[in-house]
Amino acid sequence: xxxxxxxxxxxxxFAAVIALTYLGLLAVTFFIGRVIxxxxxxxxxxxxxxxxxxxxxxxxxxLNQPLPVQFVRYVEKALQGDFGHSVLTSNxxxxxxxxxxxxxxxxxxxxxxIGAGLGxxxxxWAAVRxxxxxxxxxxxxxxxGYSVPIFWLGxxxxxxxxxxxxxxxxxxxxxVAYEYSVERVSGLLLLDAxxxxxxxxxxxxxxxxxxxxxxxxxxxxxxSLAYISRMTRSFMLNELAQEYIVAARAKGLSETRIIWxxxxxxxxxxxxxxxxxxxxxxxxxxxxTETVFAWPGLGLYITNSLQNADMNAVLGxxxxxxxxxxxxxxxSDLLYRxxxxxxxxxx
Numbered sequence: 001x002x003x004x005x006x007x008x009x010x011x012x013x014f015a016a017v018i019a020l021t022y023l024g025l026l027a028v029t030f031f032i033g034r035v036i037x038x039x040x041x042x043x044x045x046x047x048x049x050x051x052x053x054x055x056x057x058x059x060x061x062x063l064n065q066p067l068p069v070q071f072v073r074y075v076e077k078a079l080q081g082d083f084g085h086s087v088l089t090s091n092x093x094x095x096x097x098x099x100x101x102x103x104x105x106x107x108x109x110x111x112x113x114i115g116a117g118l119g120x121x122x123x124x125w126a127a128v129r130x131x132x133x134x135x136x137x138x139x140x141x142x143x144x145g146y147s148v149p150i151f152w153l154g155x156x157x158x159x160x161x162x163x164x165x166x167x168x169x170x171x172x173x174x175x176v177a178y179e180y181s182v183e184r185v186s187g188l189l190l191l192d193a194x195x196x197x198x199x200x201x202x203x204x205x206x207x208x209x210x211x212x213x214x215x216x217x218x219x220x221x222x223x224s225l226a227y228i229s230r231m232t233r234s235f236m237l238n239e240l241a242q243e244y245i246v247a248a249r250a251k252g253l254s255e256t257r258i259i260w261x262x263x264x265x266x267x268x269x270x271x272x273x274x275x276x277x278x279x280x281x282x283x284x285x286x287x288x289t290e291t292v293f294a295w296p297g298l299g300l301y302i303t304n305s306l307q308n309a310d311m312n313a314v315l316g317x318x319x320x321x322x323x324x325x326x327x328x329x330x331x332s333d334l335l336y337r338x339x340x341x342x343x344x345x346x347x
Contacts, residue, residue, distance in 0.1 A: 018330060023075070025322040029315045030074050034067070036311070083316030088308050093316035096301060101320065102187025103173060104290070104297035107217055108282035114221025115228050115282075116275050122225070123232025124264060127240060138229055145226025154219055154292035161215060169212035171294035178205040189213075216293045220286060224278045231274045235267035242266075269339045276332035280325045 041058045058064050062073055077083070083093035126138035161167045169175065173189050174182070182189070182196045182205050190213065193206040239245065240263055248258045287299035294300070298317055305313035 018326070021326050022323065025319065025326065026075050026078055027071070029318050029322070030071050033311055033315050034070075078319060083319065084312035086305065086313040087310040088305055088313060093313050096313065097298065097317060097320050099187070100296060100298045100301040103189070103295060104283060104286060104299060106188045106190060107213070107220065107290070107295060107297060108279065108286060110213060110217035111220030111282050111286075112224055112275065112279040114218060115224030115278060118221070119225040119228030120232050120264075120271070123229040124236055124259065126229065126233045127236035128259060130237065135233075138233065142226040142230045145222055149288075150219065150223055151288040151292050153222075154216070154289055157215055157219060158292070168215045169208060171212075171292075173212050173296060174205070174209045175212075178208050181205060182209075216289050216295055220282050220289055224282060227278055228271075228274060232267065232271060235271055236263055239263040239267050269336060272335050272339065273332040276328050276335070280328040283321065283324050283328075 041054055041063065055064075062070060065073075081094045083097075085091065086093050086096055089096055122138050122141075126135040129135050158170070162170045174193075178193075182193050185192050185195060189209045190206070193209045197203045197206045236259075240259075245258060245263060248262055249255075253262075286295075286297065287303055289295065290297045290299040291303055298321065302314055302317040302321075305311075305317070
């Protein structure tokens with residue numbers, strides 16, 4: 001009975017944290033939308049519209065009501081997925097988000113697979129070879145990833161691998177020749193192209209989609225690799241200095257087993273949080289990469305909307321990105337608790 005009560009209280013606290021965090025996100029986006037020097041009514045009707053038209057539209061949008069009333073109405077609509085209509089596309093913002101977010105999801109997922117898949121082994125290698133050439137090489141690689149602007153790397157990569165060598169596809173997700181031949185089922189172009197190839201036996205569209213994805217995904221992967229490898233090295237150095245490692249060596253266990261089955265296993269507990277937050281960062285921070293590569297994702301959508309004072313689209317996209325970040329943050333916290341028994345309440 002007591003255990004059930006503890007679980008109920010823990011679940012209630014968890015739900016309260018989610019609700020308060022999301023409410024805070026909505027409050028921030030709401031007040032940002034009210035303090036910026038852009039009138040959403042003028043963005044819709046134009047600055048030359050008659051005064052009575054401006055007032056009528058303002059009344060229809062509820063902008064003539066007190067701020068608390070506007071905020072309550074804003075929260076109600078946001079919870080229903082109603083972020084208004086985009087001035088730029090004339091579509092509901094939620095429809096635009098559903099079209100653009102899969103492109104960002106695909107790019108960020110491939111990026112984190114590259115970053116974590118290479119960053120963790122490199123971090124372990126650097127920790128094991130502390131002070132050696134391998135350690136210095138990994139640290140320099142990470143320093144370059146932190147220091148060099150990602151948009152500059154993207155431009156240089158396009159010039160070299162696309163314009164000069166022709167090894168990869170150019171900007172965009174796929175060539176125009178295949179744009180309308182692949183049916184968009186999931187929105188993830190690689191998956192849709194694979195399904196198309198399976199049904200028709202034509203693999204050119206899949207190869208073309210992959211050639212467009214590999215460069216921006218590798219760029220984001222390198223960006224996340226720099227952080228993940230550094231944190232892996234730090235966690236591994238801490239674990240390799242623990243007494244249980246000395247005891248394992250005294251028992252005659254092989255160095256490979258000590259490093260990969262014992263030290264890395266314990267280091268993975270905080271590392272899961274690092275990887276999850278890096279993934280969230282790629283989902284929300286790939287704006288420059290999407291702009292450089294003309295990748296039709298959520299970041300490019302928000303950027304174009306911001307340049308055209310389309311605040312409904314900007315705020316709607318921001319809420320979606322913030323929601324994803326909150327979800328991944330809470331997921332990483334849950335995984336941390338599941339992987340580390342010391343964080344659980346055993347009383």
